[in-house]
Structures are given as C-alpha cells and as structure tokens.
Amino acid sequence: MVREIMKDTVFLSQKAEPATPEDISVAQDLLETLEAHKEGCVGMAANMIGVNKRIIAFDNSGKYMVMFNPEIIKKSDPYQIQEGCLSLPGARLTKRWKSIKVQYQTETFQMRFKTFTGWTAQIIQHEIDHCEGILI
Numbered sequence: 001m002v003r004e005i006m007k008d009t010v011f012l013s014q015k016a017e018p019a020t021p022e023d024i025s026v027a028q029d030l031l032e033t034l035e036a037h038k039e040g041c042v043g044m045a046a047n048m049i050g051v052n053k054r055i056i057a058f059d060n061s062g063k064y065m066v067m068f069n070p071e072i073i074k075k076s077d078p079y080q081i082q083e084g085c086l087s088l089p090g091a092r093l094t095k096r097w098k099s100i101k102v103q104y105q106t107e108t109f110q111m112r113f114k115t116f117t118g119w120t121a122q123i124i125q126h127e128i129d130h131c132e133g134i135l136i
Contacts, residue, residue, distance in 0.1 A: 001029050002036045003049035005086050009135060012047055012087055016054045016131040019046075019068040021109055023053050027066045030057045034064065041086045043123040045130030048087050056127035060120055067104035070128055073113075074101035083126060083136050092136045096122050 006012060019026075026046055034044045034057050043058030054069045077098035084091040101115045102124060116124055129136065 001032060003029050003033050005033075005037070006048050006050045007087050009088075011050070011052070012130065012135055013133045014047070014052055015133040016045070016047055016052050019053045019055045019105075023051075023055060023068070024107065026051045026053055027055050027057065027068070027107065030055060031064055031066065034058075037086060043127045044086070045127045047130055054131045056124070056131065058120070058123045058127055060116075066107060067102070067124075068106070068109065070102050070104040070124070070131070072097075072100050072125065072128060073103045074115075075099065081122065083122075085126070085136060088135060094126075094136045096125050100125060102128075 030044055030046055033049050046053045046055040056070055057064055057066045075097035078095055080093055081096050082091045083094050099117045100121045103113050105111055
C-alpha cells in the first residue's frame with residue numbers, strides 16, 4: 001500500500017525501534033511508496049511512512065533493496081554534500097562517507113554484511129540517519 005509521506009519533524013526525530021519478522025508488511029508498503037515516488041526519491045526509511053521501525057528501502061544500482069535493522073560498522077573517506085529529503089523542504093549540507101560497510105538483516109532476518117560505495121553509500125547513510133532520528 002502506498003502511504004502518505006510523514007513530515008512531522010518531532011516524529012521523524014525519534015530513534016527507530018528494532019524491526020521484527022512481524023514488520024514484513026511495513027517493508028512492502030515502504031517499497032510500494034518508494035516506487036510511487038521514484039521520480040524524486042531514491043530511498044526511504046520506515047519512519048517516512050509513519051512507522052518507527054529500523055527498515056530502509058533504496059535503489060541499489062537500478063534494483064530496490066530492503067534492509068532490516070541496518071547499522072554502519074565501518075566508514076572511510078568523509079566528504080560534504082548538499083542533500084534533500086522527501087520529508088523536509090529544501091536541501092542541507094551534510095557529512096557523508098565514500099565507503100561504508102553495513103550490517104543488516106534480510107527479509108528472512110538472516111544477518112548480512114556488505115560494503116557500499118559512492119551514490120548507493122550516500123543513499124544508505126541518509127536512510128540510516130532517519131532510523132537514528134537524525135534529520136539533515
């Protein structure tokens with residue numbers, strides 16, 4: 001189901017709760033909402049659709065990927081960049097890392113580790129910030 005985009009900064013500033021297997025339907029809604037906004041959006045976190053859980057979905061080189069309970073465990077090569085957000089007006093300067101290693105769970109809650117670089121790494125960092133209640 002395509003959900004409305006959350007714009008309440010008080011809600012978006014809350015740290016997300018861990019996702020569980022009962023949250024699989026949230027991931028489906030997140031993917032459908034992301035697909036509906038694909039012209040202006042490359043990633044979303046569950047709190048952007050009003051669900052305070054650690055789930056993100058993003059464009060991974062042309063194919064959508066979902067992560068449950070993602071955490072950045074390694075990062076390198078910092079840089080500054082202007083970013084926008086579907087939940088917030090305008091663009092803001094933020095610090096990102098060119099390379100990140102992420103620990104996350106799949107849709108079957110299997111633990112995985114993967115390194116991302118460049119644009120995909122930037123998207124993931126933005127969405128994980130949402131999970132942490134960090135607004136750019």
